[in-house]
Amino acid sequence: MNFFNIKHHGAVNGVTGSCHELSLSSRLGGQEGPGILIDCGLFQGAETSGKGASANQLEIDFPIEHIQALVVTHVHIDHVGRIPYLLAAGFKGPIYCSIPSAKLLPLVLEDAIKIGFTRNGALVEKFLRVIEQRLKPLPYQQWQSVIEGPDGSIAIKLQPAGHILGSAYVECEVQKRSDQSLSVASGDAQQKARQGQGSAAGDELLNKHRVVFSGDLGAPYAPLLPPPKSPYRADTLVIESTYGDRLHQGRKERRLALKAVIERAYQDRGAVLIPAFSIGRTQEILYELESLVHDLSTHKLYKDTWANLQVIVDSPLASRFTKTYRQLKPYWDEEALKRVRTGRHPLNFEQLYTVDSHDQHETAVNLVRSTAEPCIVIAASGMCAGGRIVNYLKALIEDPRTDIVFIGYQAQGTPGQTIQKYGPRGGYVELDGERYDIRAHVHSLSGYSAHADQKDLLNFARRIKHPPGQIRIIHGDDQAKRELQQKMQAILPAAEVMIPGQGESG
Numbered sequence: 001m002n003f004f005n006i007k008h009h010g011a012v013n014g015v016t017g018s019c020h021e022l023s024l025s026s027r028l029g030g031q032e033g034p035g036i037l038i039d040c041g042l043f044q045g046a047e048t049s050g051k052g053a054s055a056n057q058l059e060i061d062f063p064i065e066h067i068q069a070l071v072v073t074h075v076h077i078d079h080v081g082r083i084p085y086l087l088a089a090g091f092k093g094p095i096y097c098s099i100p101s102a103k104l105l106p107l108v109l110e111d112a113i114k115i116g117f118t119r120n121g122a123l124v125e126k127f128l129r130v131i132e133q134r135l136k137p138l139p140y141q142q143w144q145s146v147i148e149g150p151d152g153s154i155a156i157k158l159q160p161a162g163h164i165l166g167s168a169y170v171e172c173e174v175q176k177r178s179d180q181s182l183s184v185a186s187g188d189a190q191q192k193a194r195q196g197q198g199s200a201a202g203d204e205l206l207n208k209h210r211v212v213f214s215g216d217l218g219a220p221y222a223p224l225l226p227p228p229k230s231p232y233r234a235d236t237l238v239i240e241s242t243y244g245d246r247l248h249q250g251r252k253e254r255r256l257a258l259k260a261v262i263e264r265a266y267q268d269r270g271a272v273l274i275p276a277f278s279i280g281r282t283q284e285i286l287y288e289l290e291s292l293v294h295d296l297s298t299h300k301l302y303k304d305t306w307a308n309l310q311v312i313v314d315s316p317l318a319s320r321f322t323k324t325y326r327q328l329k330p331y332w333d334e335e336a337l338k339r340v341r342t343g344r345h346p347l348n349f350e351q352l353y354t355v356d357s358h359d360q361h362e363t364a365v366n367l368v369r370s371t372a373e374p375c376i377v378i379a380a381s382g383m384c385a386g387g388r389i390v391n392y393l394k395a396l397i398e399d400p401r402t403d404i405v406f407i408g409y410q411a412q413g414t415p416g417q418t419i420q421k422y423g424p425r426g427g428y429v430e431l432d433g434e435r436y437d438i439r440a441h442v443h444s445l446s447g448y449s450a451h452a453d454q455k456d457l458l459n460f461a462r463r464i465k466h467p468p469g470q471i472r473i474i475h476g477d478d479q480a481k482r483e484l485q486q487k488m489q490a491i492l493p494a495a496e497v498m499i500p501g502q503g504e505s506g
């Protein structure tokens, strides 16, 4: 099977920097034929591509002359953050993504470019216009031809991945060029073709290959989003493994855990800090908080407490995303829409305050520090590597009344990971070059993860009707990848289950 190649340019030595390549073999031999990229994300923390790219070295470190299109699975920065560098390297092709992602992507990139490149308004505008021209929004479940030429063809189809709004996994149909397929069709297949039955299957196996890139897969009970359904067919499955070695809390359990943390905040009058990705986690946690407030503020035991709960979202980006999320209701799940029909506003409730400007932010940090009013602060970044959450941590992490709640994955080398690991043992963390003792209580609520857990990942593979002959496990730390590999092999014994290395093709 060598009429196409798969290469991994990121998210093979960790969970960030997602970037995968699917290209056709050139009919001229040796050279790369035309290809596509799936995602082009930032590295975070200590993670690298293994070839040069890292959080501090973001230039594209692989050839792109033959890359004709980029497919974006979802708009998290570790999947799209290097798009400006891809354009700088000379990429001229279209950017395919889902319709909601096309609305959200310019917001993410505007932010990324202001942080990483320039604050010059005219330049930012110009860049965003280029992005908007390149964007090709695709409805879910619809085939789109992306490459069609003498070396063969690649078509793609997006399917809902249930990870964040607009997230997709990508089905790719790779087809050999027609003269090649004629010569490959064996006498046996041709004979079957003459007999009618079986010919389609025979031809298909010889000339076509279905590659599925999972992107990030959501958990079945993610707030707001419908769960992902497995594809009908995958010959090769490239699957993430962020939580390949873990099982999440159930829906009820995670809700109770969050409620307990908030109740503790009421007892000791401390703040609850929730570091969260501006997009996805923030909206989902707001959705859950609205639901807790709604259910408990009418309860006679809790009435006074919960009706007064203050929730602060301190991130201009998160506020803009939340607004866009509200506009994208057609993509919400049935439960969320039901709440809307009963007159509730899951992402815009009374106790919610948003902090926008930098001045407001400083005021908010001081207020939260100086007044003993229990409140919940949600701010980026999700792994505490920069962003406004850092100022809250600096102000409050040494206060034992503070509760820090991690709801997402913390990559190696990020302050979030240090706090999560050493906080419960009375350790310290370095923030902006200074050392802070961690006296706050640290909680990790796995149930709110945007990622499928081990069971969900196995189910995703198991439920593919025409199961994959090859499974490539990516986007996880070593332990997670190895454990998922073992379990995958056990449920799909006929498949080759492998952990690819950086840049490796197959």
Ligand SMILES: [Zn+2]
Residues within 6 Å of the ligand: 074, 076, 079, 163, 216
């Ligand atoms: Zn993601």
